[in-house]
Amino acid sequence: MKGTTRALIRIGWRSFQTTVVSYGFGAMAYVFLLLWLYPSIAHAPGIKRLLQTLPRSLITATGVTAGLGNPLAYLTSEFYGMLYLWILMIFTVVGVVRLLAQGPNRGSAGPWLAGPVSRTRWVLSQGLVFMIGLFLTDLLVTLSIPSAMAIWEPQQEITLGMLLTLNGMGFLLFSVLAGVIALLSAGFNDDQRALGVGASIIILEYVLSFASGLAPRLAWMRHLSIFSLYRPDAIVTGHQHVWWPALFLILVAGILWGGAVWLFQRRDLEL
Numbered sequence: 001m002k003g004t005t006r007a008l009i010r011i012g013w014r015s016f017q018t019t020v021v022s023y024g025f026g027a028m029a030y031v032f033l034l035l036w037l038y039p040s041i042a043h044a045p046g047i048k049r050l051l052q053t054l055p056r057s058l059i060t061a062t063g064v065t066a067g068l069g070n071p072l073a074y075l076t077s078e079f080y081g082m083l084y085l086w087i088l089m090i091f092t093v094v095g096v097v098r099l100l101a102q103g104p105n106r107g108s109a110g111p112w113l114a115g116p117v118s119r120t121r122w123v124l125s126q127g128l129v130f131m132i133g134l135f136l137t138d139l140l141v142t143l144s145i146p147s148a149m150a151i152w153e154p155q156q157e158i159t160l161g162m163l164l165t166l167n168g169m170g171f172l173l174f175s176v177l178a179g180v181i182a183l184l185s186a187g188f189n190d191d192q193r194a195l196g197v198g199a200s201i202i203i204l205e206y207v208l209s210f211a212s213g214l215a216p217r218l219a220w221m222r223h224l225s226i227f228s229l230y231r232p233d234a235i236v237t238g239h240q241h242v243w244w245p246a247l248f249l250i251l252v253a254g255i256l257w258g259g260a261v262w263l264f265q266r267r268d269l270e271l
Contacts, residue, residue: 005125012099012129019098020133023091024140027084031141034078035148038071071149071156072163072236080166080232084141085206088134088174093199095133096181099126100260101191119265127182127257134174142167165235169242172249173230177202179256186264226252 100123146158181198188194209227212218222228229249234240 005121008122008125009129012126013132016095016099016129016133019091019095020136023087024137027087027137027141028144030083030087031075031079031144032148034075035071035145036152038074039153041074071145071153071158072166073233075145076166076232076236080170084170085227085230088137088170089177089202089206091137092130092134092174092178093181093195093202095130096178097185097191097195097198099130100182101185101188101194120261123182123186123257123261123264127178127260130178131175134171134178138167138171162236165242166232169230169235169246169249172246172253173226175253176226176249176256177205179253179260182260183256183263186260186267189267 103122103126142163145163149156149158180201181194184194184198184201185191188197205225206227208221209225212220212222212225212228226249229245231240235242
């Protein structure tokens with residue numbers, strides 16, 4: 001059975017490795033570009049005057065509250081607050097549906113699921129492939145920051161703990177969102193439907209989080225969004241304690257992935 005699991009992981013990885021490479025190195029390219037621009041932006045007096053004239057609600061919604069005083073604070077507004085989230089949102093929806101849903105729904109996984117492979121083993125092996133891909137993508141982002149700073153801003157110091165927290169919390173957030181997509185992929189017989197519904201749910205969650213910062217009367221929306229547990233600006237400024245949110249994300253991710261296994265075991269499959 002161990003050999004079967006390894007074979008499933010190899011099959012999943014072959015179909016997923018191109019996605020990991022493209023998204024991982026694409027995110028790295030964004031980081032290098034942004035940090036190349038950082039010295040000219042951070043020291044431009046016009047940028048500071050512009051930030052002072054912006055409404056407080058817009059600054060809060062876009063995550064510029066950490067300011068531009070150091071590279072990580074700059075990246076929370078220019079990268080982690082939006083680009084990072086959108087890159088991994090697309091990566092998660094496309095990746096989980098491809099790994100978990102396309103094989104069973106399109107028949108290519110039929111010989112496996114009708115033979116020696118249990119449905120639990122299928123979900124867990126493909127889920128592991130996704131988690132490895134997510135970890136590697138996040139690792140590339142993490143490594144790109146000190147690498148870029150060593151080239152363009154060697155005098156600037158980066159707090160390693162803060163950097164690991166930013167990316168570690170991002171990894172946990174998308175483990176939960178991947179669990180949502182896994183649940184849909186396990187329940188729907190149509191992978192395109194799982195893709196559409198999953199993308200809609202994640203975008204709605206993001207919009208609720210973004211809109212909650214636009215006005216005080218909309219602040220209640222933050223409590224409806226899982227994105228509220230990932231606040232890059234608050235992490236950098238030391239205003240968010242991450243242990244309880246991290247434990248909550250781990251718990252929810254476990255429940256969602258367990259639910260995906262349970263649902264897939266009970267679904268009718270045309271094998």
